[in-house]
Amino acid sequence: MKRILFFTGLLLPFLNVFAQDLSYKHEEEILLYPRLKEKVEEVHVPDSVFGLLVRKVTNPSIVPFIPINGEKNKSAVIICPGGGYHTMLMEREGYKVAGEFAKNGVVAFVLKYRLPDEEIVRNKSFVPLSDAQRAIQLVRENAAKWNIDPAKIGIMGFSAGGHLAASLGVHYNSTLINNKDKISLKPDFMILINPVISFTDTIGHIGSRDNLLGKAPDSKLVEFFSNELHVNKGTPKTILIHTDDDQVVPVKNSLFFYQQLNRNDVPAELHIYSRGDHGFLQIPEFEEWFDRCIRWMKIEKIIN
Numbered sequence: 042m043k044r045i046l047f048f049t050g051l052l053l054p055f056l057n058v059f060a061q062d063l064s065y066k067h068e069e070e071i072l073l074y075p076r077l078k079e080k081v082e083e084v085h086v087p088d089s090v091f092g093l094l095v096r097k098v099t100n101p102s103i104v105p106f107i108p109i110n111g112e113k114n115k116s117a118v119i120i121c122p123g124g125g126y127h128t129m130l131m132e133r134e135g136y137k138v139a140g141e142f143a144k145n146g147v148v149a150f151v152l153k154y155r156l157p158d159e160e161i162v163r164n165k166s167f168v169p170l171s172d173a174q175r176a177i178q179l180v181r182e183n184a185a186k187w188n189i190d191p192a193k194i195g196i197m198g199f200s201a202g203g204h205l206a207a208s209l210g211v212h213y214n215s216t217l218i219n220n221k222d223k224i225s226l227k228p229d230f231m232i233l234i235n236p237v238i239s240f241t242d243t244i245g246h247i248g249s250r251d252n253l254l255g256k257a258p259d260s261k262l263v264e265f266f267s268n269e270l271h272v273n274k275g276t277p278k279t280i281l282i283h284t285d286d287d288q289v290v291p292v293k294n295s296l297f298f299y300q301q302l303n304r305n306d307v308p309a310e311l312h313i314y315s316r317g318d319h320g321f322l323q324i325p326e327f328e329e330w331f332d333r334c335i336r337w338m339k340i341e342k343i344i345n
Contacts, residue, residue: 065106065107065108067106067143068106068107071105072101078099079099079100080099081097083097091133092136093130095129096124097160098154098156101153103119103150104139104151105148106140106148106150107143108146108148115344116190116343117149117194117195118195118196118197119177120138120198121173121197121202121203123201126249126253127156129153134200146344152176154169154205155169155172156169157169165253166262167217170208171218173205173208174216174217178224182224192229193343194228195231196232196277197231197234198234200234200249201237203235204236204238206231206232207231207233209228210279211273212271213227227277229278230278230341231278232279234283234321235284235319236294237249237290238268238269238298239268239294245294268298269301272305272307274305278341279298280309280310281299281310282295282314282334283296283313283314284319285314286318289319292313308341
């Protein structure tokens with residue numbers, strides 16, 4: 042009970058901001074699977090720069106942000122916060138972004154996925170991807186409830202969350218969940234922000250790779266999760282945003298992925314800012330890069 046109250050206390054100022062904006066509402070979190078008893082308590086940490094950080098997840102979920110405009114056939118995006126596959130920046134790269142999408146008429150879902158923590162999960166390397174698959178399956182199953190066009194459901198990710206999003210975008214046919222109704226697990230578009238794309242030694246983010254695959258990973262797993270190697274003509278249309286001076290995730294991750302999209306005639310857009318390092322802490326400003334995403338969505342007729 043103390044942890045629940047603490048968590049609520051952390052989010053209270055943020056939720057009050059939601060309450061002041063009448064253009065959308067946020068709903069209670071929806072579990073991806075039946076609730077399991079926690080063996081390890083979920084950890085919530087307030088950070089002065091990044092806001093709420095979450096790790097040690099046993100029960101993954103989505104939190105819907107719903108525009109209040111009455112329109113049907115809206116587009117939707119599932120947001121995967123980053124954090125190197127060891128934590129999640131739930132506020133800065135989740136709730137804040139979802140609220141802005143909802144203001145623009147897009148239904149947004151913040152995904153709290155399980156991290157590859159051997160204290161909690163088995164087969165850790167595939168657990169985040171299975172949660173992303175379940176999230177898009179759940180959204181498509183309930184598209185009518187949220188007035189969503191089931192052909193306009195995309196995935197977005199930041200840093201390691203971008204790796205998770207891209208993994209869903211190239212491995213949607215590698216079904217890891219129960220899908221007896223054969224609901225499409227393919228996102229209709231991808232928005233990748235300073236994403237980890239590759240797990241190769243040359244350009245990959247080794248920290249994310251170590252957390253997901255272990256420090257001595259099987260070469261087949263490295264190949265599977267190096268997403269630039271799996272782009273084909275069926276890969277979803279994509280926008281990538283990165284900085285040239287990123288000291289954490291080399292910009293070549295986005296460049297190589299874009300090159301493969303281009304070679305396969307997949308509609309793609311790439312923006313590289315000269316400065317900003319990793320995470321866009323000061324530049325580019327949120328309005329600058331986020332507005333580019335909205336403009337791209339309009340150009341691609343994902344939103345009106």
